[in-house]
Amino acid sequence: xxxxxxxxxxxxxxxxxxxxxxxxxxxxxxxxxxxxxxxxxxxxxxxxxxxxxxxxxxxxxxxxxxxxxxxxxxxxxxxxxxxxxxxxxxxxxxxxxxxxxxxxxxxxxxxxxxxxxxxxxxxxxxxxxxxxxxxxxxxxxxxxxxxxxxxxxxxxxxxxxxxxxxxxxxxxxxxxxxxxxxxxxxxxxxxxxxxxxxxxxx
Amino acid sequence: xxxxxxxxxxxxxxxxxxxxxxxxxxxxxxxxxxxxxxxxxxxxxxxxxxxxxxxxxxxxxxxxxxxxxxxxxxxxxxxxxxxxxxxxxxxxxxxxxxxxxxxxxxxx
Numbered sequence: 018x019x020x021x022x023x024x025x026x027x028x029x030x031x032x033x034x035x036x037x038x039x040x041x042x043x044x045x046x047x048x049x050x051x052x053x054x055x056x057x058x059x060x061x062x063x064x065x066x067x068x069x070x071x072x073x074x075x076x077x078x079x080x081x082x083x084x085x086x087x088x089x090x091x092x093x094x095x096x097x098x099x100x101x102x103x104x105x106x107x108x109x110x111x112x113x114x115x116x117x118x119x120x121x122x123x124x125x126x127x128x129x130x131x132x133x134x135x136x137x138x139x140x141x142x143x144x145x146x147x148x149x150x151x152x153x154x155x156x157x158x159x160x161x162x163x164x165x166x167x168x169x170x171x172x173x174x175x176x177x178x179x180x181x182x183x184x185x186x187x188x189x190x191x192x193x194x195x196x197x198x199x200x201x202x203x204x205x206x207x208x209x210x211x212x213x214x215x216x217x218x219x
Numbered sequence: 220x221x222x223x224x225x226x227x228x229x230x231x232x233x234x235x236x237x238x239x240x241x242x243x244x245x246x247x248x249x250x251x252x253x254x255x256x257x258x259x260x261x262x263x264x265x266x267x268x269x270x271x272x273x274x275x276x277x278x279x280x281x282x283x284x285x286x287x288x289x290x291x292x293x294x295x296x297x298x299x300x301x302x303x304x305x306x307x308x309x310x311x312x313x314x315x316x317x318x319x320x321x322x323x324x325x326x327x
Contacts, residue, residue, distance in 0.1 A: 026244045093252065095253070
């Protein structure tokens with residue numbers, strides 16, 4: 018037992034919710050459905066697409082909730098200590114969420130030659146990785162992917178507002194799915210200990 | 220002044236035992252955790268984990284609470300204020316020991 022493994026135990030327990038990666042996979046799939054452009058990939062119009070997107074997100078949230086119950090049954094629950102995450106929460110609400118929303122508005126309305134959302138998400142993901150103990154290195158790769166996506170308008174046809182927003186939402190959806198699976202594998206590596214049939218007994 | 224290696228004897232064995240150190244470290248990172256979580260995290264058997272938890276509870280470093288979630292029994296474990304203080308003191312002491320050991324020169 019060394020300092021690094023104790024630190025890993027501390028960071029993992031403090032951020033256990035975020036390691037429950039399968040929760041994010043249905044949400045990623047929901048975002049992918051939401052990103053499909055009406056008339057191009059879906060056999061119905063704008064309202065039909067909005068309805069399909071809303072339905073997909075509703076199903077995704079219900080599935081995510083059910084997966085959360087499965088995690089509790091399979092691995093047990095941890096009640097997080099909000100005081101440990103006060104700094105992260107403050108930065109999230111005052112810096113990163115406003116940055117992401119502003120970048121999305123700029124990308125959708127002003128359509129600059131590069132995607133501002135790529136930079137915003139790259140910064141947010143890097144900060145998230147650092148604030149959750151730097152244990153899951155796939156977030157470094159994901160942050161780099163978002164940083165590269167900044168130059169997507171130079172490589173793909175993303176001229177219209179719909180094309181740009183669809184691209185961003187699809188990329189976030191794919192990342193949710195990939196990161197979710199990798200987070201789950203990281204959780205399995207941490208919690209490979211004894212399975213209990215009757216966890217209530219002490 | 221004792222050499223760093225002599226100070227190792229000053230470490231509290233109740234806390235320094237690897238399984239109990241892992242348990243207290245995990246509990247210091249949350250408000251409470253279920254027995255099942257600690258079981259999976261430490262890889263101990265149920266009996267072994269129970270035995271460690273009992274020792275920590277007797278020393279008033281943790282509190283064990285039993286309840287029902289729906290129809291299912293649930294055991295959650297919470298670190299006490301004293302437990303948090305002890306584990307933080309222990310980490311600090313380990314850090315100091317490592318620091319001193321790196322700088323230590325045997326007397327000629």
